[in-house]
Amino acid sequence: MATKAPYSSSAKTSWFNKSEFIPPDAIFALTAKFQADSSPQKVNLGQGTYRDADAKPWVLPSVNLAREALLTRGLQHEYLPILGLQSFREGTAKIVLGSELFDKRATQIATCQSLSGTGALHLAGLLLRATQNKQPTVYIPEPTWSNHHQVFKSLGFPCESFKYYDYETKSLDIDSYYNMLKQAEPNSVVILHACAHNPTGCDPTKEQWREIAQVMKARELFPLFDAAYLGFNSGDYDEDAFPIRLFMGEMDMEAGVCISFAKNMGLYGERVGCFLLGTKDEQGAVNLQSMLEMLQRSEVSNPPGFGAKIASEVLGNDSLKEQWFQDMETMSSRIRAMRAALYDNLIASGAPGSWDHLIQQSGMFGFLGLSLDVVLRLRDEYHIYMADNSRISIAGLNTGNVEYVARSITECLRDSE
Template sequence: MSTQATYTSSWFNQAQFIPPDAIFALTAQYQADPFPQKVNLGQGTYRDEEGKPWVLPSVNKARECLRTKGLQHEYLPILGLQSFREETAKIVLGAELFKEQASKIATCQSLSGTGALHLAGLLLRACHTKLPKFYIPEPTWSNHHQVFQSLGFPCESFKYYDHEMKSLDIESYYSMLRQAEPNSVVILHACAHNPTGCDPSKEQWREIAQLMKARQLFPLFDSAYLGFNSGNFDEDAFAIRLFLGEMQMEAGVCVSFAKNMGLYGERVGCILMSTVDRQVAVNMQSMLEMLQRSEVSNPPAFGAKIASQVLGNDELKQMWFQDMMTMSGRIRAMRAALYEKLIFFGAPGSWEHLIQQSGMFGFLGLSHEVVLKLREQHHVYVADNSRISIAGLNAGNVEYVARSITQCLRDLE
């Protein structure tokens, strides 16, 4: 009797095993670790000084307001909650620019920032017989390539970060824009670049905008950290308003309220498409409605209602502004504390780049060997590229993290 395995025919014989997402796999590894002093610096979620998830007071109050009014569980329209879409456009553009351009903006609620990026890709694909090339910074958020490659777009990386100097490589950025194929798309991090924490200055943003306009390049903003980066929403929205207002460019803006409202699990996002005139906006809105219907039929309601309540109520909005200052302020304090502890322990190398970066993430510039030693020997969980979530640090673990990094570096000397 033959012991050879029998080949079974399947519809899925061509299926390939895809490794788990690196960040989510890292979180699972952390959760399975019984070590009492373990530290998770992988996943980008805000934690308070005690290392716990924080429900924003503004969000908590908005939730109570919704309960008082009585929650309904009916479907939203296909495009989403109208008040949420309008208030999102108002706060992203600012009152003055919104008043000028409201009729030229198409909007659609989305499944957080990822859903907004995917809708943008679907819309751009539907509008072009020849798919435009996407220029994506290197490094970037890993999902950028996955989203747009899955839709069939040709994607090309360009050098954004100088690993030796540990800073933004603005000359390489300019060079790419001068040589980019006209009618291509460029992915722009509106603020708090993930993973490097290095953003262009206002003067550099102006040069980027001028080059893109001259080369007929389409800006697609990933805006996951507005208000969360600096604590000031207007400051963080500078680049978006520059392109849409001062430069009068068509653009896509993909907005998420996961980080700045702490609505991670509610998946609250919105896509804004700025167009040349009212009729184009009407056409784009109708296409977004069709694409949304074919994808998810209509978006979830609860998170959008919370966000709309916060954005549309002056008292709650001011509370939210203060909440964002609280979060961004604690992150800046932890960034400074890590820097100071690394210097105190005499960690080999220079660490000025850590305090020159901004936002939730820090790009340490450690080798993969050091990253593995941190995990295996010290139970400090850091992404493979040595990106850390600064929000995972607190007064109780920052010294341990700095000492662990120092020890790993010294072991390799």
């Protein structure tokens, strides 16, 4: 009779033999390189975080006041409900939709606090996957924020890129956009940057948004807004929220909105976000809210409280909200001034080519249109850090470095001619 071979630990294969090395996220890896650089001239134009005129992080006055109010009343650290802080969710819905549209559609809205905009996108994906008979195709603009593909591919969605930006004209390719919408399979999902398109800074006009909405409604396409820069883009929250209110109000469409308060309140590390879903009827909102609660429970159990309480304090206090509006105008104005200063300095230094596209863009990011060779030389020789596709964070510019950045770009472009 054969005897069983003794167990050998060396013969056991790992559960993780199929694991593979994933390169670090490009922007966070770029930030790490910047931090390791000892040059006194180094400039960080990579990560999309606001910096003041002294290149320092800025805590918004409205946020400081809200924090002081919370601490004065006494801060406790009990669990939030699974769906998050009720006052924060309601305040978010009111400001995103505006008072008139919120009052009209309040019973048709489902909301769930999320881990910033990324968490809202993931919740949206989980909900869409759970409610559709067939997993829909997700159409994503090219270029876009890299996490759009990662989030939806990780959930098993088929993702299709469509041409959003014309690299030759350095502008929005609206004809390509319309063609995609007209050819997309009905019941597909389209990712829409509500404003301040990342990375190009090119947004549709109001007339183009109306055409996009009309085609999407006729083609039965689901709009999923990534709204990370409301109020931060133009300094006017109502102006930046126009596309969302157009789709859900004037066009009476169902839509999802993934909201972040990282940029417009400076709450980067607090991960304060919200997923808002506009539905056709009250029962649909009740059902979908219950599903969001279940999905949230399985993901994070319940969301963090401190940042949401700060945001709720700002949104729920007229004086603080007015201060917040001023804070957003302060940030957006400085970014606009630095965008103009970079343009002026590029022209003054004789940078080859046209730079009109830079001042036609808006928001935190500028899409320069530089070759990878130029980007790498700027990084290696001039200690100027930007994304490989030459997307820069305009907030990283200030009066102390903008001339140096422009002059360095000019020198690299002249040498490459």
